[in-house]
Amino acid sequence: MTRIGFIWIAVLVLSCGSSNDTSLTTEGVIVDLAEKKVALMWLAPDCPLCQAYSTRFTELAAVSAPDVSYYGVLPGAHYSQEEIEHFKDSFAFDLEIVTDPDYRLSRKLGATVTPEFFLLDTGYQVIYSGKFDDWATDLSQKKLKPTAYYFKDAIEAFSQGKHVAINHVDPIGCTIEYD
Numbered sequence: 001m002t003r004i005g006f007i008w009i010a011v012l013v014l015s016c017g018s019s020n021d022t023s024l025t026t027e028g029v030i031v032d033l034a035e036k037k038v039a040l041m042w043l044a045p046d047c048p049l050c051q052a053y054s055t056r057f058t059e060l061a062a063v064s065a066p067d068v069s070y071y072g073v074l075p076g077a078h079y080s081q082e083e084i085e086h087f088k089d090s091f092a093f094d095l096e097i098v099t100d101p102d103y104r105l106s107r108k109l110g111a112t113v114t115p116e117f118f119l120l121d122t123g124y125q126v127i128y129s130g131k132f133d134d135w136a137t138d139l140s141q142k143k144l145k146p147t148a149y150y151f152k153d154a155i156e157a158f159s160q161g162k163h164v165a166i167n168h169v170d171p172i173g174c175t176i177e178y179d
Contacts, residue, residue, distance in 0.1 A: 023098040023105060031098065033105070034123055037068045039155060041132075042106065043097070044114040045079055045087035047174040049139070053115045053132050054091040060152055061095055065159035068119075072097035075106045075114070075176050103178050113173035117151045119158060128154035130169035139172060 023031055033040075041057045043050040054072075061070035074084065074097050087093060100106050109118055109126065119128040133146035154164045 023100070031069075031071070031096070033071070033098070033120070036122060037158070038118075038120045039064070039068050039070045039151070040073050040098075040109075040118040040120065041071075042073045042075060042111045042114045042116040042118075042176070043087075043093075044074070044174055044176075045083050047114045049136055049173050050115045051087075051091050052136075054087075054093040056132060057115075057117075058093055058095055060155070064155055067159060068155060070095050073100055073105060073111070074098070075100045075103055075111065076179060077101040103176075106176060107178070111176060113171045113175055115173050116171040119151070119154050119164075121158075126167075127158050127164055128167050130171045136172050139174075 023033055039057075039061070041050075041053070043054065045051075057070070057072075064070070072093060072095055077099075079087075084097060088097070098105070105111075108124065109120075109129070111118070115132065117128070117130065117132050118126060121127055128151065130150060132149075132151045134143065134148040134150070135146040136142050150166055150169045154166065157164045
């Protein structure tokens with residue numbers, strides 16, 4: 001076997017066999033997102049749309065099916081614990097927030113903006129990604145009230161074992177600036 005062939009096999013074995021899919025929350029709790037059905041909200045505490053959608057996301061979590069776990073995801077390492085706590089207190093975000101300091105989870109799922117919403121089955125299978133609803137039509141344009149509830153509809157269909165009719169809607173938000 002050539003040296004390059006040995007290195008390639010070693011890389012494959014190490015990347016497949018030692019996958020660590022656990023994440024740490026801002027409260028220091030370790031969660032394994034691959035082992036459960038999850039609804040995720042990518043957020044940035046200073047993003048106006050995240051601030052607006054945080055309450056809607058937590059309200060949805062409170063009335064949703066119990067087989068789906070809800071988390072915020074904080075991409076990068078740009079915010080202090082104090083800024084995160086201020087966001088949670090100011091916008092009634094009472095869910096755990098998973099940290100993604102190296103953007104590993106963000107890259108794995110292809111997150112591009114905050115807020116962006118993902119519904120995942122076990123093993124990171126994406127069931128839905130994109131906008132929460134159609135309220136925001138552009139960064140600075142919003143309708144009086146939403147008329148399409150993409151994320152909620154996807155969660156309801158998924159929880160009932162039905163086909164998710166709309167599995168992606170291009171998100172609108174603050175761009176995630178990968179370091």
